[in-house]
Amino acid sequence: MDKCRRNIVVLEPSKIVYEGLYTSISKSEYNFSFFYVDSLIELETLMLKREISIVLVNPGIVQNRLKDFANLKKQYSETRWIGIIYAYYDNSILKQFDNLFPITEEVTKVIRIINKICNNKTSCKQQNEHLTERETDVLKWLAKGLSNKEIASKLNVSIHTVNTHRKNIMDKTSIRSLAGLTVYAVSKGIIPLE
Amino acid sequence: MYKTQKSFITKDKKMLDLINENCSLLICLQHFDVDFSVDNSTVEELCVENKINLNAFIVIANLYNGFFPVDNEINEIDDIKPVLHFLKKSHSFYIEDKYPELKYYLEKIKNVHSSRDFQLIEQFFNDYFEEVMEHLKYEDEIAFPYFYSLERKDKNAQLKSFSAKEYRNHHTDIETKLTDLKNLFLKHIKIKSDLNTKRKFLDTLFGLEFDLKIHSVIEEKILIPLIEKIEVQQNG
Ligand SMILES: [Fe+2]
Ligand SMILES: [Fe+2]
Numbered sequence: 001m002d003k004c005r006r007n008i009v010v011l012e013p014s015k016i017v018y019e020g021l022y023t024s025i026s027k028s029e030y031n032f033s034f035f036y037v038d039s040l041i042e043l044e045t046l047m048l049k050r051e052i053s054i055v056l057v058n059p060g061i062v063q064n065r066l067k068d069f070a071n072l073k074k075q076y077s078e079t080r081w082i083g084i085i086y087a088y089y090d091n092s093i094l095k096q097f098d099n100l101f102p103i104t105e106e107v108t109k110v111i112r113i114i115n116k117i118c119n120n121k122t123s124c125k126q127q128n129e130h131l132t133e134r135e136t137d138v139l140k141w142l143a144k145g146l147s148n149k150e151i152a153s154k155l156n157v158s159i160h161t162v163n164t165h166r167k168n169i170m171d172k173t174s175i176r177s178l179a180g181l182t183v184y185a186v187s188k189g190i191i192p193l194e
Numbered sequence: 195m196y197k198t199q200k201s202f203i204t205k206d207k208k209m210l211d212l213i214n215e216n217c218s219l220l221i222c223l224q225h226f227d228v229d230f231s232v233d234n235s236t237v238e239e240l241c242v243e244n245k246i247n248l249n250a251f252i253v254i255a256n257l258y259n260g261f262f263p264v265d266n267e268i269n270e271i272d273d274i275k276p277v278l279h280f281l282k283k284s285h286s287f288y289i290e291d292k293y294p295e296l297k298y299y300l301e302k303i304k305n306v307h308s309s310r311d312f313q314l315i316e317q318f319f320n321d322y323f324e325e326v327m328e329h330l331k332y333e334d335e336i337a338f339p340y341f342y343s344l345e346r347k348d349k350n351a352q353l354k355s356f357s358a359k360e361y362r363n364h365h366t367d368i369e370t371k372l373t374d375l376k377n378l379f380l381k382h383i384k385i386k387s388d389l390n391t392k393r394k395f396l397d398t399l400f401g402l403e404f405d406l407k408i409h410s411v412i413e414e415k416i417l418i419p420l421i422e423k424i425e426v427q428q429n430g
Contacts (some may be wrong), residue, residue, distance in 0.1 A: 180370075183315065183318050
């Protein structure tokens with residue numbers, strides 16, 4: 001599956017508000033899978049099963065369960081928590097969130113907030129799919145059946161470096177098996193057909 | 195529940211609604227040997243009617259909806275027979291249906307495009323196909339009979355030298371090369387053929403890849419822990 005797809009959850013009792021957020025945020029340049037939950041328990045269950053990048057929260061749902069909420073936040077420290085404000089909330093509640101926006105906020109601004117969060121995570125950067133010269137060398141030897149260790153000594157680098165190249169080759173080509181990489185190498189003329 | 199994603203399946207949901215939401219569940223039903231005319235039945239009613247362990251069904255069907263089980267959901271499966279039947283049925287589905295289908299489309303493509311690149315693909319597929327058949331044969335003839343005998347508490351039929359651990363250690367991956375095949379086709383190698391045949395070929399690939407991934411999760415994350423639990427119970 002597309003590595004750059006992020007899971008986003010809306011914790012909010014109103015379906016209408018959810019639908020609105022869904023339609024607006026879908027226009028972001030990032031790809032999202034949306035989930036709708038209306039209780040903290042449901043959110044907890046979901047988070048066990050999915051890696052969630054962003055949770056949009058109606059503070060009303062968590063204001064009487066701040067302890068549970070804080071625990072959840074601690075448990076999933078990578079997740080970003082955004083409060084959607086449409087009533088007055090005490091500052092002690094508001095400071096629980098990484099970001100806040102009022103429900104009347106303009107769509108473009110909401111998207112900007114979300115994009116900014118996504119930008120900060122480097123794990124999802126678009127990769128250049130071209131193999132470097134070094135990676136091509138490694139692939140050549142791999143396809144010929146050499147072990148990492150043998151390649152390392154041939155190219156005069158550490159096994160660790162060979163492993164990194166190998167991982168990059170697999171990421172760039174999306175091919176993970178040795179047999180598959182061999183087909184790739186032959187079809188691209190990297191090694192001759194024997 | 196989780197809107198725009200597939201529903202999390204619970205015992206009270208109507209099977210028909212679930213099928214309408216995700217038609218991959220048809221394959222899941224087929225592996226459970228359940229007819230598709232589900233009428234108005236809930237998941238629970240359907241399981242009762244077909245004598246399937248409800249917890250097993252829910253955990254497995256949820257995999258088709260994209261939900262990975264947590265430990266206590268797996269531990270609640272108190273009957274491994276439906277899991278074994280399901281896996282065995284899937285094996286025949288792969289052997290008799292899906293792989294021959296892939297072979298058929300490859301043959302068809304070959305008739306119009308018999309280049310060097312295609313030979314590479316064909317060789318890759320044939321080698322992979324042999325691996326898969328070996329994998330399935332090993333499970334059908336050695337691993338599963340042992341699991342069944344364990345389930346029946348039939349000590350005589352049990353191979354002394356076999357165990358869940360042995361199975362775990364020998365369990366190979368049969369999905370990666372299928373994914374590679376897909377990516378070779380989609381990203382790297384231009385094979386000339388009519389779009390319809392190619393699309394059908396890819397369609398089958400995607401379907402099989404999806405099912406195989408679930409299959410492996412069931413074997414490794416559900417079956418093995420359950421078998422290990424039984425082994426401990428029986429051997430103390
Ligand atoms: Fe299997
Ligand atoms: Fe297997």
